[in-house]
Amino acid sequence: MSRFPPSLRGLGVVLLGLCFGATASAGNLVVVAGASSPAPKLNTEQVSAIFMGTSKTFPNGEKAVPVDQAVGSPVYAQFYNQVAGRSESQIKAYWSRMIFTGKGTPPQDAGDAAAVKKLLAANPNLVGYIDASQLDGSVKVLAEIK
């Protein structure tokens, strides 16, 4: 460490702080369905396929309809970064291609976690994602996103 001037060491500490700060503020996401939904557990690939529109069903054959949190929200960005390894711009580019070639449309923009849970409770085919801290009895966990 002594090879670095004190000023740079300070910068390193600040940068580390920023990294950890960012990690700490973004909680773990969970993929959820309504509490009464028969939807089975999902792995990350299955979650990705449902939200990218390439799979229209759960592994048990039941219809799967994904709902997004608000496009542009931190939760939206975190979800697609972790599940598909894609930035918001890349996800938008993907859906532009699908829309303009007649191959599909993106998931419904449901709003925030509360709105997602409300929709899920009313329709067992819906699947969404929320911060783990927002879990309650109205939904069940299909996958934990890490």
Added chain:
Amino acid sequence: MNKYSNAVLRGALTACAGLSLLPSVVRAEDMSFSWSGFAQLTAAKVLSGSNNTYAQWQCPCTIQNWEYVGVYEKWRGWQADQESLIGLQGTLKFNDRFSATAQVLSRPNNDNYKPSIDWAYVSYNLNDSWTLQAGRKRIPLYYYSDFLYIGTAYPWVRPAPDVYGWPIYAYDGANVAYSGSVFGGWTLDANIWAGSFDFKNSPYDTQIYYGGVPTQERWRDIVGAYATLSNGEWSGRVMVMNFKNDQITHNLDGSLTTNLDGYNTTIMGLSLNYDGRNNVIVRSELNQFKQSVSGSKYDYYLLGVGYKLSDWTAMYTISHYKATSNAPYVEGRKTQSVALRYDLNKNWALKAQYDDSKDETNQPFFGNSKLLSFSVQTSF
């Protein structure tokens, strides 16, 4: 220019107003209407190149779009009217299964913003994997063919013109599409299409190859299929299409010359793309066009390698085409390009690109050129 800008603005506003009114008109129980669009403002300048003239063009010059003939000429300086465009798409969903979609495009260099309809089709979902569509669609020939103008969906200012260039780019007919998971994390996207297209005075034929003489080109008995396998990082695509090619020119004395008389033609395309979680990007295409009787044979490819760093994407690409036939005319070109894309936000991309292109044609053609392009591209 102003007159036309106003006209297109008025047209766009009227279209927007019409589109936004529509939902309230059609909102029956299951019906819904949605619209989306895309646009690009592209300005480019030929820095240097061969001094010659070809057809109507004063070179140094370069052709960057073949379908509607976008050509930049050095003596004109910066030009923003060759590739800029706006497209609007409306989809009327009648219910979960049945919908109708139309897409209108307007460009300054297409009869001064005269809108063209590249897409107009009805779509019926047979089930979760199979979809039936009928009407007009762009031909999904190569990887970027059916979204050639959706700039936000690719890293360059435009996909390499050495690969993307035919007089006919849409078909009237029907297609059946499959999309679904196949194994592991792999998904299959496949399509089989059939139809035809009749194009009077296609800019490609009339302006580039027949010096303004009226032409008519027809691709009939088109049957094509592609299959794309992808797993999120890798995507491989194979395509084959067969059709009968007619082409006539209308001579000044009123007589007709038949240049192509229903010649059997096959186009094949392979593409392999990689979008790694390690931020490396690879784009590759290898295509061939082969025609009986005329002996026309085109071989063309592109190979691009890039890297994505946060909101920036840099790309180095080489592309090449060579066309031969029974005649002693050989046409060809080789291009190297460096492209930089910056994602301003999820809807807007800013791009810059430098192209160095060498003409390999054995007769006067567009010649060599170095081109600098800037583009603002959006989809909404």
